[in-house]
Amino acid sequence: MRFMSSLAMAAITTTLLVGAASAEQVHVGFAAEPYPPFSSPDASGNWSGWEVEFMNAMCDAAKLDCVITPIAWDGIIPALTGGKIDMIVGSMTITKERKKSIDFSDKYYSAPPGIVGAKDLKFDATPGTLAGKVIGVQVGSIHYAYAHKHYEPAGATIRDYPTQDEANNDLLAGRIDATEMDRIAISTFLKTEQGAACCELKGMVEFDPEVLGEGVGVGLRKGDKELKSKVNAAIAEIRKNGTYDALSKKYFDFDIYGG
Incomplete structure (x- = not known):
C-alpha cells in the first residue's frame, strides 16, 4: 500500500x-x-x-x-x-x-518622437526646416516610416540604420544632421557626455496617428x-x-x- x-x-x-x-x-x-x-x-x-x-x-x-x-x-x-x-x-x-x-x-x-540635431545647426521638427538635411532613422521603426512619409518629400535625405545607436554615432561624428527617436531615448542620449556636448532637442514631431500609433x-x-x-x-x-x-x-x- x-x-x-x-x-x-x-x-x-x-x-x-x-x-x-x-x-x-x-x-x-x-x-x-x-x-x-x-x-x-x-x-x-x-x-x-x-x-x-x-x-x-x-x-x-x-x-x-x-x-x-x-x-x-x-x-x-x-x-x-x-x-x-x-x-x-x-x-x-x-x-x-x-x-x-x-x-x-x-x-x-x-513616448512621442522628436528630432535631435547638432547645436550649431538651425532647424526644428517641421519638414520645411529640414529640407536639405540628412536625417538618420532606424529601419523598421515608426521613425523610419515617419521620416520617409513626412521629411523625405519635403527635401530631406533619409539615411537608414540597423540600430538607433549607429544613427546616434553618425550624428556625433557629424555624418548626419539629425535623427528621430522617441522622447525617452532622446532624454537618455542627451544625458550622455557626448550627446550633451554635441546635440539638442530641436522639437517634437507633429503627431500622425497612422504612423505613430497608439x-x-x-x-x-x-x-x-x-x-x-x-x-x-x-x-x-x-x-x-x-x-x-x-x-x-x-x-x-x-x-x-x-x-
Missing part, C-alpha cells in the same frame, strides 16, 4: 512539473541591439533596463516563466509569427500596419487569446498595485505611461 501510494504520488508530481513547464514557459523576443534605458545586455549576456524589469513584473503577475530571446529588430516580427518566440517586449508601437500581421496587448507606455504594447501572435488575456490582466495588475510606478521612478522623472 505504501509502495503504491509513493508511486502514485511520484507520478502525480512528475505530471504536474511537466505540465507546468510546458504550459507556463514563454519565449520573449527582445531586440538584440542595446536600447538603453529599456534593455541592454552585459558581457555575460545578462539583460537589464526598464523594459526588462517591466517584463519580469508582468510575467510574475501573469504566473509565466518568461525567457528572454534576443532577436535582430528587423526579424523580430517574423520570429513571432514563425513560432520562434511567443511575444515581443521591445518598445514596439501599436500601429495599423503591424496589426495586419500580429496582435498587441494593451499599451504599457507611450502607444507601445506587447506583440503577440494573432489568435493567441489566452496569452493576450493573461498579459493584459498582468499589466492592469502591476499598474494598480504600484509596481509599475515604483520601477518606472528608478529610470524616469516623468510619467512614462502617458495620457
